[in-house]
Amino acid sequence: xxxxxxxxxxxxxxxxxxxxxxxxxxxxxxxxxxxxxxxxxxxxxxxxxxxxxxxxxxxxxxxxxxxxxxxxxxxxxxxxxxxxxxxxxxxxxxxxxxxxxxxxxxxxxxxxxxxxxxxxxxxxxxxxxxxxxxxxxxxxxxxxxxxxxxxxxxxxxxxxxxxxxxxxxxxxxxxxxxxxxxxxxxxx
Amino acid sequence: xxxxxxxxxxxxxxxxxxxxxxxxxxxxxxxxxxxxxxxxxxxxxxxxxxxxxxxxxxxxxxxxxxxxxxxxxxxxxxxxxxxxxxxxxxxxxxxxxxxxxxxxxxxxxxxxxxxxxxxxxxxxxxxxxxxxxxxxxxxxxxxxxxxxxxxxxxxxxxxxxxxxxxxxxxxxxxxxxxxxxxxxxxxxxxxxxxxxxxxxxxxxxxxxxxxxxxxxxxxxxxxxxxxxxxxxxxxxxxxxxxxxxxxxxxxxxxxxxxxxxxxxxxxxxxxxxxxxxxxxxxxxxxxxxxxxxxxxxxxxxxxxxxxxxxxxxxxxxxxxxxxxxxxxxxxxxxxxxxxxxxxxxxxxxxxxxxxxxxxxxxxxxxxxxxxxxxxxxxxxxxxxxxxxxxxxxxxxxxxxxxxxxxxxxxxxxxxxxxxxxxxxxxxxxx
Numbered sequence: 001x002x003x004x005x006x007x008x009x010x011x012x013x014x015x016x017x018x019x020x021x022x023x024x025x026x027x028x029x030x031x032x033x034x035x036x037x038x039x040x041x042x043x044x045x046x047x048x049x050x051x052x053x054x055x056x057x058x059x060x061x062x063x064x065x066x067x068x069x070x071x072x073x074x075x076x077x078x079x080x081x082x083x084x085x086x087x088x089x090x091x092x093x094x095x096x097x098x099x100x101x102x103x104x105x106x107x108x109x110x111x112x113x114x115x116x117x118x119x120x121x122x123x124x125x126x127x128x129x130x131x132x133x134x135x136x137x138x139x140x141x142x143x144x145x146x147x148x149x150x151x152x153x154x155x156x157x158x159x160x161x162x163x164x165x166x167x168x169x170x171x172x173x174x175x176x177x178x179x180x181x182x183x184x185x186x187x188x
Numbered sequence: 189x190x191x192x193x194x195x196x197x198x199x200x201x202x203x204x205x206x207x208x209x210x211x212x213x214x215x216x217x218x219x220x221x222x223x224x225x226x227x228x229x230x231x232x233x234x235x236x237x238x239x240x241x242x243x244x245x246x247x248x249x250x251x252x253x254x255x256x257x258x259x260x261x262x263x264x265x266x267x268x269x270x271x272x273x274x275x276x277x278x279x280x281x282x283x284x285x286x287x288x289x290x291x292x293x294x295x296x297x298x299x300x301x302x303x304x305x306x307x308x309x310x311x312x313x314x315x316x317x318x319x320x321x322x323x324x325x326x327x328x329x330x331x332x333x334x335x336x337x338x339x340x341x342x343x344x345x346x347x348x349x350x351x352x353x354x355x356x357x358x359x360x361x362x363x364x365x366x367x368x369x370x371x372x373x374x375x376x377x378x379x380x381x382x383x384x385x386x387x388x389x390x391x392x393x394x395x396x397x398x399x400x401x402x403x404x405x406x407x408x409x410x411x412x413x414x415x416x417x418x419x420x421x422x423x424x425x426x427x428x429x430x431x432x433x434x435x436x437x438x439x440x441x442x443x444x445x446x447x448x449x450x451x452x453x454x455x456x457x458x459x460x461x462x463x464x465x466x467x468x469x470x471x472x473x474x475x476x477x478x479x480x481x482x483x484x485x486x487x488x489x490x491x492x493x494x495x496x497x498x499x500x501x502x503x504x505x506x507x508x509x510x511x512x513x514x515x516x517x518x519x520x521x522x523x524x525x526x527x528x529x530x531x532x533x534x535x536x537x538x539x540x541x542x543x544x545x546x547x548x549x550x551x552x553x554x555x556x557x558x559x560x561x562x563x564x565x566x567x568x569x570x571x572x573x574x575x576x577x578x579x580x581x582x583x584x585x586x587x588x589x590x591x592x593x594x595x596x597x598x599x600x601x602x603x604x605x606x607x608x609x610x611x612x613x614x615x616x617x618x
Contacts (some may be wrong), residue, residue, distance in 0.1 A: 048383065054373045074470065078374035078424075083469045125470075129501065132347070132352040132472040154473050154490070154558040168490075170499045 002078045032147030055130060056091045064120070065183035074125065077176060077187045083137040083149070083162075084185060091160035094121060098159065105172045109161040112175050120180070120188065122163040123173035127151040134158060134173070149173065190407070191226045220407060226425035226434055228413035230601050234253060234308075235411060236439035244294035244442060249392050251287040252336075259339065261385035263378045266341035267466040279333065285455040293447050295481035298326060302515075307539055308416060309527040314409045315413040316519040321402040323515045325395055330482070330512075332391040335384040336480055340592070342463030347476045349376040349384070350594065354490070358502040375469060395497040414526030415600045417593055424597035440445055475557055482546055483554025485511055488573070490558050491566040492509045507570065513575045526587035531591040534584050543581065546572045 060077040063124060067073060069070040072085040087095070109147040110118060125133050129151065136149035136158075145148030145166060146159035156167030163172040177188040197218040208215055218224040258277050260269040273280035302322070305311055311319035334352060338345045351445045353370050357363040371381030410419060419425055426432075448456065458480055462473045478486050485508050492503040514521075529536045549569040556562040594600035 048372055049369050050373050051379060054379060058374070078472070079377050079469055080375045093304050103379070115474040130476075132476065133470060153472060153476050168500060170495070170501055 009131055030140055045114070060187040062185040064180075069119070074137050075187075077124070081133050081137075082176060082187060083121075083123050083125045085121045085137070087119045087160060091147065094160075095163075096161060097162035098163075102172070104164050107161075107172055112161055112163075112172070113177075114180060117180055120185075121160075121162060122178050122185065123175055125149075126174065127153065127156055127169055128164065128171040129154055129156055129169035130165070130175065136161060150176045189421070190224070191410070191419065191425065191552070193425075194219070195224050195427065198220075199225055206521045215253065220403070221433070222429045222430075223427040225407070225428040226417055226419070226422070227411055227428050228597050229426045229431075230413050230415065231411065231432065231435070232414050233439055234300070234304040235413075236295045236436055237304060237427055239436040240297040240440060240443050241294065241301055242442075244290055244297060245389075245392065245395060245399065246363070247290050248287060249295060251283050251290060251395070252389070252392065254283045256289055256385075256389060259385075261382050261440060262341065263341060263381055263467070266339065267380060270340045270611040283298060285451045288457060288459060289450045292337065292479070292481065293450075294329070295333070297443070298329065299481075302326065303544075306518075306543065307536075308412060308414065309509060309522055309524070309529070310412050311432045311519045312522060312524075312527050313519065315407045315412060317529050318402060320516060321398055321405060322415065323512065325398045325402060325405075326515075327389055327512060328395045328564055329433070330400060332388060333397065333479065333481065335388040335391070338381065338384045339388060340463060341381060343467055343471075343473050344460045344463040344476070346376055346469065347469035347472055348483050349380060351476060352478075353380075354509075356504045356576075357418060358499065360502070361438065376467075412527065413592055413597060414528060414530065415597055417595075417597055417600065420596045435486060451496070463586045473538065477555055480551075480555065483552075484550035485552035485554070486571045487550040487566045490554075491563065491570040493567075509575075511573060516576070518577070518581075521582050521584045524588065524590065526590040532593060534588045535581075538576065538580055538584055542572065543576050 006102075014142055016187070040084040056121055058078050060082070062075055063082065064073070064086075067086050069082065069086050071087045072083055075082050075084060085117075089165075094108065098132035100106045104186055112123075113119075113121060125137065128135050130153060132153035134153050134156070136143040142150045142152070144157035146157050148160045148162050148165075149158040149168065150156070151158075151167065154168050156169035157165050159165050161172075162175075166176060178185060178188050197208070197215045199208050199214065202283040204214060207213065215224075254274060258269065258273045258280060260266060269455055270284070273284050275282075275503050305319065305322070334348070338349045353376065356529075359366060368374060370380075371377070372383060391520045401525060413419075426456065460469075460477065460479075461517075465473075477483070488511050489504040489508040492500045492507060494500055496503065498506075524532060524535065529539055546569050549565060550573065553562045
């Protein structure tokens with residue numbers, strides 16, 4: 001007859017370093033389970049990141065051939081408003097006349113536009129303070145004290161290059177990544 | 189877990205005896221809110237608000253489960269499904285108005301409950317754990333209420349979600365990524381609405397769990413009382429049932445009369461008309477404000493308008509969260525040997541003429557537009573708020589000489605203990 005308890009003494013044998021075989025098995029088993037439990041966190045956490053269809057919508061194409069000097073387009077990029085404006089010569093002059101070092105978020109108009117397209121200003125219509133949509137893109141809206149954009153929520157004033165000049169917002173209106181090919185503006 | 193003189197549960201009915209052996213649930217109830225739980229005899233109506241908060245939690249869960257049967261968390265139909273509840277669902281208007289106003293009343297009773305704790309220093313040993321759990325419950329309530337307000341997908345819902353998740357953007361390095369992760373997109377949209385619905389359904393049950401721990405921790409030392417003197421003898425207590433079931437029942441009746449006056453006669457008074465306009469990501473309401481119960485913390489958030497080492501926005505976010513986190517440290521910030529504000533003359537003055545007006549001002553400023561003079565007033569009130577908890581309270585509680593305390597609760601209620609026990613005979617033998 002085979003004895004079912006015959007191994008019990010063997011399991012208690014302690015090696016020269018004072019570690020039992022049972023200790024090794026216990027630590028290895030709990031470690032493997034722990035690693036497995038941690039691995040399950042990866043899908044649980046990343047499922048909350050933007051899904052494929054949300055990411056697929058993260059490019060916006062606009063036809064800007066009909067956009068005249070002094071006109072703006074309000075478009076949607078990543079479910080957020082984006083303002084495209086062909087600046088007037090007066091607005092470009094006003095933007096370039098500012099001492100850049102005096103700004104809260106120092107940037108020149110040239111740094112905020114593409115080379116060869118300095119008159120085309122593309123910015124997110126999302127106030128950098130708390131995310132409201134600033135006014136000034138449509139005709140007749142309040143453009144603020146500096147002739148650019150004005151956020152009605154907490155009174156941030158942006159200039160003609162959409163740079164923060166007055167109010168609580170910490171940064172200039174964000175310039176998204178974009179490229180221009182012929183008459184098409186591709187944002188994203 | 190209770191006082192030695194607590195009555196023992198002795199079921200007479202054979203069925204109850206059977207149950208007591210197999211699953212002593214009636215015993216638990218008897219010892220928790222029945223005749224087996226001795227409670228200080230001198231509790232005022234300020235001790236009613238814990239029970240009221242529990243009632244409103246249950247009310248929110250019941251009406252919320254009903255609303256979830258008719259609501260659809262999808263940006264295309266969410267706004268419409270709320271109107272469907274209001275117009276088409278049988279009694280849907282009652283369920284929704286009860287749920288919306290129920291949230292407000294939950295916060296009203298919780299604020300009174302918390303400020304009762306401030307005045308009577310209920311957070312002091314041995315009740316620190318009850319207090320800490322209470323602050324956790326309050327934080328969970330704020331998260332739940334915020335996500336619930338997003339669900340109707342009106343203008344305030346959308347822009348509230350935009351502003352509040354925008355707060356996380358202020359965190360250095362990980363901020364923008366964290367915001368995108370929380371929303372599941374680059375702006376509040378379907379992904380955000382769905383997860384807010386899921387969490388809004390989950391969190392109330394987490395709150396219920398935390399409430400059970402809160403009550404469990406409470407039943408170890410038992411309730412504090414208006415004198416702040418611990419229970420010493422049997423004459424200091426009365427059984428919870430029938431004394432406090434009756435008193436709490438009366439208080440609940442009064443609360444319900446006020447509550448349903450709102451539900452039936454002014455159901456939208458505590459809300460914002462802009463939330464009856466469907467969410468429009470391209471148009472911001474002129475004046476974004478949260479629900480009234482977040483006003484004080486919103487005022488603190490907006491009080492920071494200047495960059496000082498860190499950006500102003502980050503200061504605002506840190507201050508807003510710290511305004512609540514500071515409550516966690518109250519048991520150790522208040523150094524007085526005496527609990528109740530009734531016996532702490534200086535502490536009492538700073539409570540009534542410092543903290544209360546400060547909170548009232550923050551309440552007012554949080555709902556006001558972000559312009560002068562409200563910004564400056566918010567800044568002063570915010571400074572006082574932190575000064576009160578971090579400087580005034582530790583100093584006052586250290587230097588103050590408290591008034592003499594009564595020997596016992598019985599003495600505080602009935603005069604000397606001899607009088608209490610012997611009545612007129614006490615005079616004769618004295």
